[in-house]
Amino acid sequence: MSDAVSQGVKRQQRQVEWVGLYAASVAVALVASALLIQTTGGSSLAVFDALIEGSLTGTGRWGLTLGAAAPMLLVALGTIISARAGLVNIGQEGQLAIGAAFAVYISFRIDGPGPFNLVVLMVFGAIGGALWAGAAGALRFWRGVPEVLSTLLLVTVATQLTAYALGREWLLLAPDSVGARNNVSEQLAEDNRLPNLSVLGNQIPFAAFLAVVLALGLAFALARTTWGFRLRMLGKSPKAAQRAGISQTRFGMRAMLLSGAFAGLAGAVMFAGGGFQFSNFKFVPGFSGNIGWTGLLVALVAREKAIPAILVAFVFASLRTGSSFVGSTGVEARVTDVVEGLLVLALLIPPAVMFLRDRRRARLATTERT
Amino acid sequence: MNADHSELTGVGADAASTPAVELRGVTKRFGAVTACDSVDLVLQRGKIHGILGENGAGKSTLMKILIGLVLPDEGSIHVDGQAHQIHDPLAASKLGIGMVHQHFSLVDALTVWENVALGEAGRLDPQAVQHRIGEIGEHYGLTIDPMARVGDLTAGLRQRVEIIKCLRRDPSIVIFDEPTSVLTPEESMTLFASFRDVVAAEGRAVVLVSHKLDEVIAATDEVTIMRQGKVVDEMITADADAPTLARAMVGRDVSLRGERAAFGLVNAAAADPADVGTSDDSTPGDPSSPAVLSIREASARSPQGITLLDGLSLDVHAGEILGIAGVEGNGQRPLGDLLSSLVTLSSGEVRVSGEIVSTKTPGAMASAGIGVIPEDRHDSGVVLDMTVAENLVLIDPARAANRGVLDRTRLVESAEQLIAEFDIQCAGPDAPMWSLSGGNQQRVVLARELSYEPKVLVGAQPTRGLDVGAIEYMTSRLRDAASDGVAVLLISSELEEVLDLADRVAVMFRGRIVGEMARDAVDVEQLSLLMGGAAV
Numbered sequence: 082m083s084d085a086v087s088q089g090v091k092r093q094q095r096q097v098e099w100v101g102l103y104a105a106s107v108a109v110a111l112v113a114s115a116l117l118i119q120t121t122g123g124s125s126l127a128v129f130d131a132l133i134e135g136s137l138t139g140t141g142r143w144g145l146t147l148g149a150a151a152p153m154l155l156v157a158l159g160t161i162i163s164a165r166a167g168l169v170n171i172g173q174e175g176q177l178a179i180g181a182a183f184a185v186y187i188s189f190r191i192d193g194p195g196p197f198n199l200v201v202l203m204v205f206g207a208i209g210g211a212l213w214a215g216a217a218g219a220l221r222f223w224r225g226v227p228e229v230l231s232t233l234l235l236v237t238v239a240t241q242l243t244a245y246a247l248g249r250e251w252l253l254l255a256p257d258s259v260g261a262r263n264n265v266s267e268q269l270a271e272d273n274r275l276p277n278l279s280v281l282g283n284q285i286p287f288a289a290f291l292a293v294v295l296a297l298g299l300a301f302a303l304a305r306t307t308w309g310f311r312l313r314m315l316g317k318s319p320k321a322a323q324r325a326g327i328s329q330t331r332f333g334m335r336a337m338l339l340s341g342a343f344a345g346l347a348g349a350v351m352f353a354g355g356g357f358q359f360s361n362f363k364f365v366p367g368f369s370g371n372i373g374w375t376g377l378l379v380a381l382v383a384r385e386k387a388i389p390a391i392l393v394a395f396v397f398a399s400l401r402t403g404s405s406f407v408g409s410t411g412v413e414a415r416v417t418d419v420v421e422g423l424l425v426l427a428l429l430i431p432p433a434v435m436f437l438r439d440r441r442r443a444r445l446a447t448t449e450r451t
Numbered sequence: 452m453n454a455d456h457s458e459l460t461g462v463g464a465d466a467a468s469t470p471a472v473e474l475r476g477v478t479k480r481f482g483a484v485t486a487c488d489s490v491d492l493v494l495q496r497g498k499i500h501g502i503l504g505e506n507g508a509g510k511s512t513l514m515k516i517l518i519g520l521v522l523p524d525e526g527s528i529h530v531d532g533q534a535h536q537i538h539d540p541l542a543a544s545k546l547g548i549g550m551v552h553q554h555f556s557l558v559d560a561l562t563v564w565e566n567v568a569l570g571e572a573g574r575l576d577p578q579a580v581q582h583r584i585g586e587i588g589e590h591y592g593l594t595i596d597p598m599a600r601v602g603d604l605t606a607g608l609r610q611r612v613e614i615i616k617c618l619r620r621d622p623s624i625v626i627f628d629e630p631t632s633v634l635t636p637e638e639s640m641t642l643f644a645s646f647r648d649v650v651a652a653e654g655r656a657v658v659l660v661s662h663k664l665d666e667v668i669a670a671t672d673e674v675t676i677m678r679q680g681k682v683v684d685e686m687i688t689a690d691a692d693a694p695t696l697a698r699a700m701v702g703r704d705v706s707l708r709g710e711r712a713a714f715g716l717v718n719a720a721a722a723d724p725a726d727v728g729t730s731d732d733s734t735p736g737d738p739s740s741p742a743v744l745s746i747r748e749a750s751a752r753s754p755q756g757i758t759l760l761d762g763l764s765l766d767v768h769a770g771e772i773l774g775i776a777g778v779e780g781n782g783q784r785p786l787g788d789l790l791s792s793l794v795t796l797s798s799g800e801v802r803v804s805g806e807i808v809s810t811k812t813p814g815a816m817a818s819a820g821i822g823v824i825p826e827d828r829h830d831s832g833v834v835l836d837m838t839v840a841e842n843l844v845l846i847d848p849a850r851a852a853n854r855g856v857l858d859r860t861r862l863v864e865s866a867e868q869l870i871a872e873f874d875i876q877c878a879g880p881d882a883p884m885w886s887l888s889g890g891n892q893q894r895v896v897l898a899r900e901l902s903y904e905p906k907v908l909v910g911a912q913p914t915r916g917l918d919v920g921a922i923e924y925m926t927s928r929l930r931d932a933a934s935d936g937v938a939v940l941l942i943s944s945e946l947e948e949v950l951d952l953a954d955r956v957a958v959m960f961r962g963r964i965v966g967e968m969a970r971d972a973v974d975v976e977q978l979s980l981l982m983g984g985a986a987v
Contacts, residue, residue, distance in 0.1 A: 305857050310848040313837065320831040324791040324823070325846045326814015 102431035110427035114420040123412035128420065135406025136399035144283030150398035151288035152177070152347035152359075156376020157383065157390045158292075158299050159210075159343025164385045165303060166336035167316035172217060172232030173344040174373030175239030176210040180345020181352050182243045183209030185253055185266050185364040188273060188352075195272040202273070203349045210345015211338040213239060218337030222330040228337070236373075244366055253364055266364035274354040274362060288350040293391055295343075300387035312336060344373060375401070382428045384436075393428070400424060469532040471496045471624050471656035472517070472548075477526030479512055486512040488680040489526065494624065494656040499647065501671035501688065502660045503700055505919050509680040510660050514626050518550045519543040530624075549622030551613050553629040559602035566601055567616050587615050592645045606780045607638045626658040631666055634778065637983050643670035664693045664700075676700055741805060742766035743938035744790075744821070744907040749799035750962075751785060759785035759794060761962035767907065767938040772929065774953025775942040775964075778982050782962035783942045784826055787911035790940070791823045791831055792816045803906060817846050822905030824896050826912045826942070832896045833884050840866035840880035843899050865902075873898040890921040897928060908932050911942045926952055946978070958982055 115125035136146050156173045163170035184206035191198055217235055220226035246252035247264040255267040277284035303309035315322040315332050323329060351359045351372065360368055375397050382397075383390035400421055407417045472494040479487040487509045494500050504510045515521040517528070519537040528535050530546045537543050557566050568580045581597040588594040593611050601612060610630065617625060631639040646657060647670070661667050667674055668688060676684045676699040684699040744767040751760040760782050767773045777783060788794040789801065789810065796810045803819040810816075816823075825832040833842050843866050844851050851862040866880035875894045877887050884892065893913070900908065910929055914922040929952060933939045942959075943949050949956055950973060957967040958981040966981040968974075 305859075306855050307848045307852045307857060308855060310841070310857065314834055314845065317836045318831070318834045320791075320793055321834055321845060323793055323813040324817055324831050326792070326812075326817060328813045 099431065099435070102434060103428075106427045106430045107424070110423040114423050117419060117423075118412060118416060121413065121416050123410065123416065127410045128407055128412055128417065131406040131410050132400070132403035134403075136401075136403035139406065141283050142402060144277070144280075144285050146395065146398045146402045147289040148284075148286040148398075149401050150394040151286060151292040152351045152372050153376045153379050153397055154292040154296060154390060154394035155347035155350065156344050156373055157379035157394060158296055158387060159214075159340040159347075160377055160380035161299065161303075161383075161385045161387055161390065162312070162336050162343070163214075163340035164380065165309075165312045165316045166333050167319065168218075168221070168333060168337055168340070169229045170214060170217070170232050170337065170340050171229060171377055172214065172234075172236050172239075172373075173347075173376055174369050174371070175232075175236035176213040176341040176344035177348040177351075177373040177376075178239045178243050178369045179213040179348070180206040180208075180210035180341075181348030181364060181368055182246055182253060183345065184349035184352050186246075188269055189267055198273045199275060199353060202353060203346055206349025206352075207342040207346045210348065211342040214341020214344070215334070215338050218334045221337070222334055240367075243364075243368070247364065247366060255363075264366065269353060269362040275350065286354070288353075291350070292394075296387045296391050303387065344376070347372065347376065378425065378429070382432055384432050396428065397425070470494060470529075471531065473529040473532075474513075474517075475527045475529070477513070477516060477523045477528070479516060479521060479523050485680045487516070487523070490677070490680075490682050492675060492682070494658060495673075496623075496654040496656050498672040499643075499657045499659055499670060501667040501674035502658060502677065503662065503664070503667050503674055503696060504677035505662060505700060508677040508700075510677055511628065512680075513677070514550065514628060514658070514660055517543065517624075517626065518548055544620060544622070547621075547623035548626070549617040549620055549624070550626040550628065551610075551617050551630060555609050555613055557601045557609055557612060559600075561601060562597065563595055563599050563601060563604075563612050563615075564597040566612055567597075567619060583619055584615055587618050591618065606778060607634055610634065622655070624656045624658070626660065628660045629662070630659070631661075631663070637979055638778075639666065640669070646670075662700075664696050667696065668693060740768055742802075743769050743804055744940065745802040745805075746789075747800050747802075749789065749796050749801065751789065751794050751796050758962055760789065760796070760799075762799070763959075763963045764799075765940075765957060765964055767940050769906075769938050770933055770936045771954045772933045772939040772941055772952050774949035774956045774970075775940065775959050776946055776949045776956055776978060776982060777944065777959035779944040781959050783911065783944065783959055785962070786959070787823065787826050787909060787942055788831075790816050790821050790907075790909045791825060793831060814846075817903075820903075820906035821909060822900030822903055822907065823909045824893070824900060824911060824913045826915070828892055828896050833892055835883070835885040837884055838881050839870070839875070839877050839884060839887070839895060842884050842895050843869050843880075843902070845899060846903060869898040869902060890917050893917060893921070893925070897925065901928070901932065905937060907938045907940065909940045909942065912944065913941070914943075914945070914948060946975075946982075950975075 111129075114128075118125040118128050135142060137143050156177060159173060159176075160170060184202040187205040188198065188202045191201055193201070213235060214232065217226075217228050217231040220231045221228040243253075244264075247254055247266065250256055253266045254264055275287045277286050278290075279285075303312065311322065311325075311327050311332065314325065315327050315329065315336075319329050322332070348369070351368070351370075352362065352364060354362055359370060359372075376394075379390055379394045379397055383393040404417055404421050407420075408414065470493045472492070474490060474492040476489040476491065477487055478485065478489050490509070490513055492502075492513070502510050502513070512521060516523050517537070519539045519542050522538065528537060530548070535542075535546060537546065537548075543549075558569065561569070564577065564581045564584055567584055568575055568577075584595065584597045593615060595608060595611050595615065599608075601609060604612070630642065634642065643666075659667065659671055668691070671688045674686055674688050674691065674696070675682055676686075676696065678700060686695075744765075746763060746765050749760050749763045750758075753759055763782065763786065765773065765775075775783060775786070785794050789796070792810070792813050792815055794810065801808045801810060801816070803821060806819070808815050808819040808821075823832075829835060834845065837845075840862050841848075844862065848857065849855075851858055851865065863880045869875070870877065870880065873894045875887070875898065876891045884895070887895065897913075908929070910925075913929065914925050917925065926948070929939055929941065933954075941949060941952055950970070954970055955967065956970060956973055956978070957964045958978060959965070960982065966978075968978075
């Protein structure tokens with residue numbers, strides 16, 4: 082009984098520590114940003130106002146923020162799956178691009194009713210992402226190539242490959258666009274776009290609902306199913322897992338495929354639209370737009386937990402939608418980039434601090450006891 | 452003071468020299484635990500001094516104080532009559548105190564001379580180091596090839612490297628912490644013999660920390676016995692015998708065979724016919740019945756091409772304990788790994804109740820009914836970052852689940868039951884595994900493996916690092932399992948443990964079984980020859 086109480090107290094203490102750490106590190110980032118803006122001749126208050134207006138308070142802005150958050154969250158969920166299995170998949174940017182390209186390719190070649198087309202293009206997106214991550218997985222499990230390297234390097238390959246496809250009409254290039262300045266795909270027909278729900282003057286994209294439902298589902302699956310149990314076990318102790326009949330190759334490969342599928346789905350969702358217009362329903366060069374990288378950061382800040390990732394994705398999306406308003410304050414873009422960077426850093430520091438501390442504690446506890 | 456003590460100080464007076472080391476009233480507390488309680492210790496030059504005690508008696512803490520790894524709360528340390536504060540190992544080394552640690556701190560990928568030179572300050576002179584290794588080797592009978600890769604050496608040779616590392620600095624006080632845990636009895640005797648010469652000839656003070664009575668009796672001149680942080684007795688070894696030492700060490704008469712074996716009384720355990728009767732209470736396996744576990748001509752290599760198992764064959768019958776004796780590093784670990792589905796055979800087969808079990812399929816051994824208490828529980832026995840309840844269903848979480856969804860209530864209830872049944876000390880089913888002590892983690896492993904009602908139970912070094920109470924618990928559980936009809940395979944580098952528990956003893960050398968005998972027919976001398984690789 083007293084143990085349960087002391088555990089409760091400990092948990093509360095930890096929560097206080099978390100809040101304190103975040104408050105402190107965000108405060109430091111804000112002060113540093115303010116100093117930077119002031120010394121370069123801008124008004125820090127105006128910048129912060131613009132950030133908040135652009136992400137939340139402006140007309141229709143929080144709907145946009147949700148739209149930007151959805152693909153980030155999807156990418157983060159994929160990252161969480163691979164991380165739980167002990168795999169470091171950091172190539173979401175490329176998996177997302179390939180997934181989007183798959184979705185784009187199929188979307189102009191099917192002619193069913195809108196909802197059917199949407200499902201097909203999202204499934205294709207997921208397959209594309211899964212294949213790209215699967216390539217890294219296959220290298221890892223059958224050739225021993227570290228997935229950290231292969232996933233990262235495949236991002237570059239994905240960029241080249243999608244650029245190639247965008248130059249070919251039989252792949253992604255819009256018909257009759259030879260000689261156009263930029264290679265872009267056709268625009269997705271209105272019937273085939275993801276719907277929005279209007280609430281309080283904001284367009285809440287369907288993708289946001291989808292992402293949140295998937296996040297809740299994943300959280301449940303990880304915590305309460307034998308699949309999640311085995312996945313965690315594989316990540317924490319591959320040998321114990323092997324003894325328990327969990328094949329590292331088979332289970333790890335599946336985790337990798339699923340991880341990529343989430344990134345690919347994110348790409349499909351970005352293409353089929355939502356509140357935040359990533360590229361106006363077209364596939365363009367540089368389509369991924371750093372969403373893959375940001376999603377990776379979301380998973381990192383959320384400490385590989387699906388439910389916190391929902392909130393974290395929203396915060397990162399706010400920085401993105403908010404910063405588009407900062408330009409109007411007359412502050413140099415380079416300075417606002419630094420401000421954005423400082424705020425991201427502020428979110429990354431507390432988990433890092435807690436991680437280091439927990440690890441030291443755990444090590445102390447184990448060495449004391451052996 | 453008792454007679455033994457006065458005699459001891461008498462020896463010091465005869466030598467007519469200041470003691471090499473004198474500890475007075477040394478006390479060290481860790482929270483509520485007093486690891487050392489006003490300990491007095493006198494080490495004389497030219498003598499081997501044994502420090503005897505159970506696990507947790509404070510031996511290691513005392514030695515750590517002496518080499519500056521732990522600072523005492525109270526008390527004084529005199530080296531050669533001068534008071535000193537030893538703040539760190541560097542200071543200890545300046546005072547001429549060197550220690551050969553129980554666990555090797557060698558880099559496998561480096562050569563012998565590189566390992567010896569490791570941690571030296573200043574310019575590196577390979578020739579000089581190699582020359583010095585040759586010198587030391589010749590002088591002390593510790594010959595070794597300075598160019599050999601440490602990873603290729605046997606445990607005995609690795610220890611030689613550790614000793615050379617220590618002697619290279621020419622320490623006047625040398626501490627050996629449980630040095631024989633990786634050696635055959637033969638090798639131990641050679642080690643002690645060479646050190647007696649060295650000590651006598653060069654006037655060094657040598658400390659032998661041990662929990663094995665035989666060893667202390669055979670190798671030391673004086674002995675200090677510690678119990679619960681206190682020095683309970685000091686004697687001249689020549690005046691002491693095993694029962695006296697054992698009584699002093701535990702604070703009561705030692706009667707249980709298991710306990711005696713834990714202290715290293717091989718011969719006592721082997722010689723007493725009254726005790727053999729205890730194992731007759733269980734029903735030893737009937738050799739004519741088909742074996743439950745049967746391994747035939749099993750061979751395996753590591754991915755690096757090193758031979759792990761080399762045509763190993765063995766049978767374990769229901770209700771018997773087969774003990775695998777042998778010096779560590781002769782394939783015991785791969786054998787345990789094989790039965791944990793962690794090693795794939797290149798040839799040969801494993802059968803359980805006559806059915807072939809694939810060595811390629813993960814988990815096949817566990818689902819065939821082989822329970823394992825692994826040698827390194829952190830490696831494949833438990834997952835430290837998961838909870839106690841989760842660790843108790845690790846092998847088959849589906850047991851606590853309905854169609855893939857875990858049933859929390861069932862998980863917690865079955866965990867609580869096992870925690871009570873196996874007396875696991877923890878904050879509850881949801882306590883993280885890393886918060887448990889080593890002994891309790893081992894109980895979690897034991898509880899889980901037995902709860903799956905295995906046909907075969909493999910205990911790989913099952914009592915390593917446990918204290919006497921926990922050892923007794925573990926050994927009695929293994930005996931119970933055997934008398935319940937489980938085929939028990941005990942893999943242990945503690946010969947005493949094997950002799951204490953096993954109905955049959957098999958000796959492992961270089962990845963194969965080189966000899967086998969019934970417990971009653973065991974000849975310890977022959978056994979240790981087999982362990983050393985001699986053809987018999």
